[in-house]
Amino acid sequence: MYCIKKIKEDLFWVGGSDRRLALFENAYPIPKGIAYNSYVLLDEKTALFDTVDRAITGQFIENVEAVLGGRNLDYIFVNHMEPDHCATLGEMVRRYPDVKVVCNAKTVPIINQFYEFGVDDRAVIVKEGETVSTGRHNFTFYMAPMVHWPEVMVTYDTTDKILFSADAFGTFGAMNGNLFADELNFEREWLDDSRRYYSNIVGKYGINTQALLKKVSDLDIQLLCPLHGPVWRSNICWYMDKYSTWSSYKPEEQAVMIAYGSIYGNTENAVNILACRLAERGIRNIVMYDVSVTHPSYIISEAFRCSHLVFASATYNAGIFSNMEHLLMDMKAHNVQNRTVALIENGSWGVMAGKKMTEIISEMKNMTILDQTITVKSSLKEDQLSEIEALANTIADSMS
Numbered sequence: 001m002y003c004i005k006k007i008k009e010d011l012f013w014v015g016g017s018d019r020r021l022a023l024f025e026n027a028y029p030i031p032k033g034i035a036y037n038s039y040v041l042l043d044e045k046t047a048l049f050d051t052v053d054r055a056i057t058g059q060f061i062e063n064v065e066a067v068l069g070g071r072n073l074d075y076i077f078v079n080h081m082e083p084d085h086c087a088t089l090g091e092m093v094r095r096y097p098d099v100k101v102v103c104n105a106k107t108v109p110i111i112n113q114f115y116e117f118g119v120d121d122r123a124v125i126v127k128e129g130e131t132v133s134t135g136r137h138n139f140t141f142y143m144a145p146m147v148h149w150p151e152v153m154v155t156y157d158t159t160d161k162i163l164f165s166a167d168a169f170g171t172f173g174a175m176n177g178n179l180f181a182d183e184l185n186f187e188r189e190w191l192d193d194s195r196r197y198y199s200n201i202v203g204k205y206g207i208n209t210q211a212l213l214k215k216v217s218d219l220d221i222q223l224l225c226p227l228h229g230p231v232w233r234s235n236i237c238w239y240m241d242k243y244s245t246w247s248s249y250k251p252e253e254q255a256v257m258i259a260y261g262s263i264y265g266n267t268e269n270a271v272n273i274l275a276c277r278l279a280e281r282g283i284r285n286i287v288m289y290d291v292s293v294t295h296p297s298y299i300i301s302e303a304f305r306c307s308h309l310v311f312a313s314a315t316y317n318a319g320i321f322s323n324m325e326h327l328l329m330d331m332k333a334h335n336v337q338n339r340t341v342a343l344i345e346n347g348s349w350g351v352m353a354g355k356k357m358t359e360i361i362s363e364m365k366n367m368t369i370l371d372q373t374i375t376v377k378s379s380l381k382e383d384q385l386s387e388i389e390a391l392a393n394t395i396a397d398s399m400s
């Protein structure tokens with residue numbers, strides 16, 4: 001049976017959710033599932049805004065058919081050609097053989113790479129600022145390269161002030177009946193997953209995201225329709241501000257995140273003591289992660305949130321404990337920058353972790369590494385507690 005939501009008189013959500021998928025992009029855990037949004041407009045011409053992932057094909061086809069109610073599909077607007085949004089494009093073309101595909105020039109070769117149907121004859125190729133009309137509605141296009149593939153564009157409905165924003169403003173999380181963000185406690189229940197989605201999926205492309213935000217900043221947006229997660233009809237500026245902070249790599253909060261890699265527990269013991277000393281200096285809401293337990297996507301997301309990062313690692317085969325090394329390389333790849341960093345290293349015969357961590361972090365932009373790296377030799381001793389106190393003082397001072 002179809003499962004659709006009416007958004008406006010003539011606009012319907014025809015997407016669906018997957019709560020079985022363990023890893024989004026076969027990389028990122030999604031314990032709360034993922035939604036694939038797609039929208040049908042019933043104007044003088046009918047239009048479909050993007051399609052969905054293969055996993056929900058059956059539901060999607062029923063939804064589109066139900067909304068169209070026997071009408072033909074005239075247009076498919078392709079804002080993004082990643083398979084989680086285009087896997088059912090071929091099937092739509094097969095079912096609606098006269099459909100025109102509205103896309104930009106960069107999209108055409110990608111469609112032809114993924115599909116055999118040959119889009120050239122049916123493509124309506126649009127450029128920045130051009131307009132396509134479906135009757136009452138007029139649509140203008142803004143290119144958003146690398147947010148988060150090169151062909152991405154966003155589509156603005158100048159009639160009803162709706163922005164179809166592709167992957168921008170998306171989030172992990174299945175839709176559980178409430179389609180609109182104002183029906184959810186977004187800040188409490190969704191913001192962390194939204195940040196984790198942005199930082200891991202698009203985070204590398206902050207400059208591109210900033211460019212898109214600039215382009216859409218003058219638009220009157222009454223409705224924000226991303227391809228994942230809830231639809232926004234209020235508080236849109238608040239959410240865009242979050243995107244602005246994340247994409248400019250500014251810390252969202254003055255806060256401390258501690259990540260440690262420990263085999264036998266002595267490095268962990270050192271950061272536990274440091275966290276207690278930080279708390280005594282009035283630092284609240286300290287977060288701490290064991291890099292062997294917590295998936296890096298969560299820690300990267302926290303690095304986008306927090307102003308101060310502490311990395312503590314045992315030495316491992318003359319290098320960094322492997323999970324910590326992986327995390328730091330991942331952070332570098334995601335362009336984490338503008339943070340204050342403190343380091344703790346540990347080893348039993350040739351301590352190398354601090355030097356190696358410094359090398360990786362130094363290659364990241366504008367990272368201030370405090371010159372108070374603490375070296376633990378196997379286990380922390382009484383006479384090193386003053387070093388921990390001193391590091392806690394430095395971190396606390398740099399936060400005020």
Ligand SMILES: Cc1cc2nc3c(=O)[nH]c(=O)nc-3n(C[C@H](O)[C@H](O)[C@H](O)COP(=O)(O)O)c2cc1C
Nearest residue numbers: 262263264265266267315317318347348349350378
């Ligand atoms: C596989 C392996 C490789 C190690 N390689 C080194 C090394 O190259 N240099 C060193 O000083 N310690 C090395 N260690 C020892 C640990 O770094 C050291 O015991 C440290 O104190 C462990 O801290 P933890 O209690 O937080 O796990 C290695 C340990 C393991 C298990």
